[in-house]
Amino acid sequence: MIITERAQRVRDRVMSTVKTDALLVSDLSNIRWLTGFTGSNGWVVLDPDGLTLITDGRYGQQAARQMAAARVDGEVLVGATSPLVMDHIANCCSRFPRVAFEAAHVTYAQHAQYAQAITSELVPATGIVEAERRVKDADEIERMAVACRIADRALADVIPLLTTGVSEAQVRNQLETRMRELGAIGPSYETIVATGPINAALPHHRPTSTPIEEGHTVIIDVGALVDGYHSDMTRTFIIGGPTTLQQELYDVVHTAQQAGLAAVAAGVSTKELDGVCRRIIEEAGYGDWFTHGTGHGVGLLIHEDPFINRAGDTILQVGDVVTVEPGVYHEGFGGIRIEDLVVVTSDGCHVLTKSPKDSPCLQLPPTT
């Protein structure tokens, strides 16, 4: 990873937007993207002359090593206690008359603390590093592609387990163990396995001891974490079915998801893309059952810009990596969601998740 030029891109954006002398970066994902540092405590001061990473005593060695590995030029300052860390931050910032801070990450209380310790004028700024971070480079996309292949493979290996009597938690455990065996650092979020009329009706259900039963829909939402980068995919299975309603709704969601994938391209607005999926579900009469947005960006975070829903109106760019994930949920019925992770291209998208979605029905073994 050679990420030195990222600091310069952020400096340029600071100059062209908030026009301050320096930027105080406090979000850990932004710090990782800028420096390669993965610790849980850190700040970066980015000024015209350089980059300074400030952290506490647990991370001094690690910070220096990770910045060197990422070929980032910069200084590391270590404070043994929180007040000493704050002193370093204040000293680095106070050399400049105006310093921008990350208003979407700094809490109200932290801002009050900064304002007391730093003599510079503190200028709120939002989304500066995120705007540069949003479009992924080839290395980042490759990590996410590897993560998707791991999740695809783990899901394929676990599908034979999806039969009556097996619990959601057992399926989750197997998926997560398999992803690690295949090289993932871990799951990229809490794996969702949701079965039946109650649990599958919760879009963000956490796996329980509830067993899979005949007639259930089973939603599996699974991703792998590879070198800091996330994957995200959902498939829905129908156990021994389908009923007429299950088949109808699966077809509606599948059609909406295919239409969504077909609509992705640089230049398309996120609101427009959400509308493509939502209209199909609404026209089938199930608009009220589609209770979330169509997708979101994925990268160093599992949920990041751009968000694809009715409210926002962002224009997709080449190199955005986003999910397309319409779904329907209703207590008593259960739920169905189909989700892929795609890289936006100039005239469409490249789908990173490859698990099949044409044949959701899993037949039960014949009883004797």
Add this chain to the structure above:
Amino acid sequence: MIITERAQRVRDRVMSTVKTDALLVSDLSNIRWLTGFTGSNGWVVLDPDGLTLITDGRYGQQAARQMAAARVDGEVLVGATSPLVMDHIANCCSRFPRVAFEAAHVTYAQHAQYAQAITSELVPATGIVEAERRVKDADEIERMAVACRIADRALADVIPLLTTGVSEAQVRNQLETRMRELGAIGPSYETIVATGPINAALPHHRPTSTPIEEGHTVIIDVGALVDGYHSDMTRTFIIGGPTTLQQELYDVVHTAQQAGLAAVAAGVSTKELDGVCRRIIEEAGYGDWFTHGTGHGVGLLIHEDPFINRAGDTILQVGDVVTVEPGVYHEGFGGIRIEDLVVVTSDGCHVLTKSPKDSPCLQLPPTT
């Protein structure tokens, strides 16, 4: 879980501190503690007449079900989009002239958004729910005790694996799989397995493919998550040793940790407790190698109040659940940390983590 009275305790604290009509709670752990709701999107408005939980479309059903299960009286309002969620928050708050908000959790940018949407005077407040949440009740302690037993058992089962050629990541995978088999929802944080002169010198190392070798110290920092509550424990092993320095440093850290446990009691200041451990390590000549604080509170978060270090000066209370975890780290040597989780009592503490720490040396099988 009957948690209705928690809202009343928080109301009383609001009245006696910031003296506002209502409190807008935005921290998800605080919301879980008040309502039982575990979703990733939510706000609570606590006013003299009641409690209102506001969330988005993904969580409407779940919120109502979880509040009922926790026997919390309150209303759930669902907004399909972020702006509609904000409308609900604004409507709930704007009925009151003065509303407190959680200044340590609300970002600078969110505060600006609230200030625009809410007509009330917004009063910054910190630590109101946390002050009530800090002291654990019997149900909470029991969940953490169960989590500790799971981590103890998983570690005991995995110790036979600690031999040359086995990687940090393999040990981590076995620990996490075992904890789940034993009933944990998952690890309570990223399990640390750090071996040898480089990796074990990093207090927060993330497991890699580095294999255990003869002569290594291996730090294992492992906890289980049970019904939202965390456990936290560290043990250090010496593979086929010890060298004189390893034995000396293990003894120093062990003595410091025992002294720390002996010093814990209600009424003791956190700075004083940190000093008990730190002085022993300093007097042995290794003060510079103890690069972090002595401990922290544990509960719905793995790190929460009270923090035990040189800087803070909090008085321990009966029912605080805290770690005692001195350690030494030095590149080239590696590291040693010993950590227990304890419940503070009026005259001492009750240690929840039970794994042995008297015999760190693991003998290698004889070579033929």
